[in-house]
Amino acid sequence: MNFTPLHRALGLPPCPLTDEILSDAVTSGVTETDDLDWKSELPPIKGLSQTDVPKDIAAMANSGGGMIVYGVEEHGKAATGRSDAGEFTEGHERAYRSVAVTAISPPVFGLEVHRLGTECRAVAVVIPASVDGPHLIYKNDFFGAPIRNDADTAWMKERQIEAMYRARFNERRRATEAVDSLFAEAAEGRDTVERAWLIAVAHPRVPGALTRLTRDEAREVFNDARTITLSFSKNTGIHPLDNVEYLNPRPGLRRWVAPNAATGDRSIWKESWVSVHHDGSVSLATAVGGHRMSSDGYWEGWQVEGRGVECAVADFMALIRAAARSLHLDEYDVRVGVEWSGEQPLSILTVDGSGFPYDGVSTPLRAFTSARSTVTASASDADFHRQTRELAEDCVNQGGITYLHVIEPLPEDEN
Structure with a gap:
């Protein structure tokens, strides 16, 4: 059984995540939160590590876990409609999981991928809570620790990073x-x-x-x-x-x-x-x-x-x-x-x-x-x-x- 941000927003008990649940969430205009992020289309498989995918995954992992849904249009952070995200092939999924391991330090394991819908396809990626934070992403010679700030992604300050390292060691x-x-x-x-x-x-x-x-x-x-x-x-x-x-x-x-x-x-x-x-x-x-x-x-x-x-x-x-x-x-x-x-x-x-x-x-x-x-x-x-x-x-x-x-x-x- 699953219990995702969509279940919580719709007041549903733990149950398998289905296309109907996603459609109900869109119809209800569910808004983005610190553990829910709407995306209208899938990221390209080529150069995936250079997209926002590592940042989005790391931010969710640093914030207690959450869900990214590809195939949903939004306005003002609220879902307004479905869009066809396209086919999420096995190769695409392997590349996506690889980015979570190779482009983030420490790696983020245990992603759950749900393919939803047939005519209007969507992909929901569930990022688990992590006790290994802060998860860092690197670009060239620089690194940062992203975190969710309500519906947005921000960067941790030094004291936040220090506190998260302390929490890791205590854990x-x-x-x-x-x-x-x-x-x-x-x-x-x-x-x-x-x-x-x-x-x-x-x-x-x-x-x-x-x-x-x-x-x-x-x-x-x-x-x-x-x-x-x-x-x-x-x-x-x-x-x-x-x-x-x-x-x-x-x-x-x-x-x-x-x-x-x-x-x-x-x-x-x-x-x-x-x-x-x-x-x-x-x-x-x-x-x-x-x-x-x-x-x-x-x-x-x-x-x-x-x-x-x-x-x-x-x-x-x-x-x-x-x-x-x-x-x-x-x-x-x-x-x-x-x-x-x-x-x-x-x-x-x-x-x-x-x-x-x-x-x-x-x-x-x-x-x-x-x-x-x-x-x-x-x-x-x-x-x-x-x-x-x-x-x-x-x-x-x-x-x-x-x-x-x-x-x-x-x-x-x-x-």
């Missing part, structure tokens, strides 16, 4: 604290003296509104994640999402919890808990030490199979992507760690040429350093696959393991 500190708080909460009460636990948490950099997910919506997120994880990982090893009650999530504090389904003496070794929060945060806790190594034998609690770590990271990343799709989010701050407080050093096991666990190359770990990253949940399938592999490699490399065995190689790595 980064707050985001780190939020992730660490989620991590501590997810790790609380785990029997880390007996077996190692992988704890993974993610918090959206720009959290969504606290619109309480329904049980059905939460079920869809968990089920979607189970499909996503198999798009870039093998159905081997112990996947945490296979060991939780994903079809019957339970309410928690501003979240839905998929509780552990691996109960009983013969299954508790693969205990897992997964949550999706109403603000888009996700958390995963799964036992990775002491897994079963044969029909009647188990590894020690300090022995962790690398394949188990990979499965957990794959499921965790899939959960991020599914939650982001459901709640229309983009970038996430993530932290993945292995908690172990026993006496023996932690050991991550790889597999030998026959596929059996092997500890001959493991590096004993007195402490596992949490892997931290920023994940772009809305990235293309290939880019998201790459992010997943990199996060998994950060985890297993600490134990002396080089190769992944569950998460599929990227297409270009197969040759």
